Amino acid sequence: MKLLVLVQNYPSNENPYAMSYVHSRNIIYVENKCQVDVLNFSTNEQYNYEGINVLPEENINFENYDLIISHAPNLKNHYRALRKLHSKKIVFVFHGHEVLRGNLDYPKPYSWVKQSFIKSQIQNCYQIFKLKILTRWLKGRFSKNNKLGMIFVSDWMREKFVQNMGFYPEDFVRTTIIPNAANSVFINQNYNPKNGNLLADCVTIRPFDDSKYALDLVLDIAKENPKKTFHIYGKGEYFEHNECPENVTVFHKFILQKDIAELLNNYSCAVMPTRFDSQGVMMCEMATFGIPVITTNFTVCIEMLKEFENVTFFDLNDFSQNIEFINRGKIANKTKFNSYRLVDEELKFFHGL
Structure with a gap:
């Protein structure tokens, strides 16, 4: 053909x-x-x-x-x-x-x-x-x-x-x-956290200034969990207009797709909310890799990730919750994507x- x-x-x-x-x-x-x-x-x-x-x-x-x-x-x-x-x-x-x-x-x-x-x-x-x-x-x-x-x-x-x-x-x-x-790297590799030697507790990779990616909700979770540390990767002007909580470190750069899987092994959880998306490919790739993922209960998130035991859904209007209970050690779904x-x-x- x-x-x-x-x-x-x-x-x-x-x-x-x-x-x-x-x-x-x-x-x-x-x-x-x-x-x-x-x-x-x-x-x-x-x-x-x-x-x-x-x-x-x-x-x-x-x-x-x-x-x-x-x-x-x-x-x-x-x-x-x-x-x-x-x-x-x-x-x-x-x-x-x-x-x-x-x-x-x-x-x-x-x-x-x-x-x-x-x-x-x-x-x-x-x-x-x-x-x-x-x-x-x-x-x-x-x-x-x-x-x-x-x-x-x-x-x-x-x-x-x-x-x-x-x-x-x-x-x-x-x-x-x-x-x-999902990119093959997230299928072929498995989440293997560097226990005891993590860079931080949670990671987010998002464009900063597009409201649909809801960086403000990530910061709400960070404020609600002051004993947890957060790393945020991306680019934009968000932090020129908003305060950054003390437990958040911002890296003004994008990560090459081939390097994301290895980066995720340095964190215990990925926080990836969205207000609007037709699929949310990176969110799906992280879940496929196996890292615990927190996202919003937006319709398409549930459609894409309801079979994944390592994904937790928070209500879009009540996203700032305690994250101590997030499940660990769940088997990733390598089939769907x-x-x-x-x-x-x-x-x-x-x-x-």
């Missing part, structure tokens, strides 16, 4: 984290004897990244492929490139923003994250316009009986699609729910179109 994968951005030597969850899939497609090319709308030059050919749009002949996979389809590029293809098999993979209403869906930003009123209103109008165009386009494809499939990374994501697009996709096309897989199992589900879905 010849696959063409459409992405707004893709990993490169200069930027190895751009939509890396798509690259992880592509590697396994190749292992399954598929031919894979990537159309990266953000590049003007062809390059090869870890065995995957990445091309600019001008180098692509869509007729050369058996199936087109569009990740997080946007109007600017995906819609423009695909709207004239009436006879190709296409699978859309919905990750989040592409069927969400921007500011109208996401939680209220922190006070210091400024956006002018006019710009905010323009963006809100665009989000509504985007959904109308996407709805009209998809329904037009349905009426032509084209081979079309949809993958959602969570049932919550599918429900948001129905809510914002105004129709049930199953009435027209084949759909399925397949989450993003296993990349080979999930890609096998995707390939079966592709062949069924």
Whole structure:
């Protein structure tokens, strides 16, 4: 099977984290004897990244492929490139923003994250316009009986699609729910804490200034547990506008994905709340690795992690709780986010179109 994968951005030597969850899939497609090319709308030059050919749009002949996979389809590029293809098999993979209403869906930003009123209103109008165009386009494809499939990374994501697009996709096309897989390092390695030689009790890895990642809730837990120590990794201006409790140490840096598992062995618990997420891949990877994880009882968190004995859910509105009782020594679930199992589900879905 010849696959063409459409992405707004893709990993490169200069930027190895751009939509890396798509690259992880592509590697396994190749292992399954598929031919894979990537159309990266953000590049003007062809390059090869870890065995995957990445091309600019001008180098692509869509007729050369058996199936087109569009990740997080946007109007600017995906819609423009695909709207004239009436006879190709296409699978859309919905990750989040592409069927969400921007500011109208996401939680209220922190006070210091400024956006002018006019710009905010323009963006809100665009989000509504985007959904109308996407709805009209998809329904037009349905009426032509084209081979079309949809993958959602969570049932919550599918429900948001129905809510914002105004129709049930199953009435027209084949759909399925397949989450993003965990990076292999979290599958192949197991949590092995350095007892007696930990860097701190709890760890959080989050962008600081995006309110959906709820860094304020991490600090609430830290204040409620003054005898526990917390390390927070990430970047942003949060601590230029908010006090840092004495039991919290902040590291203004991101951690390479390949190094996160080893870092987690230096802590007894990961605190990873969220106010809004279509899956929460890093949270899922930590739970898969085996470290005890504290997160919010947001709908998608429960959907993704309810089978994990090492995960504790706190209510979003009552997150600052004592954490002495967090369970230790639970066996991690290595199956749910296993990349080979999930890609096998995707390939079966592709062949069924």
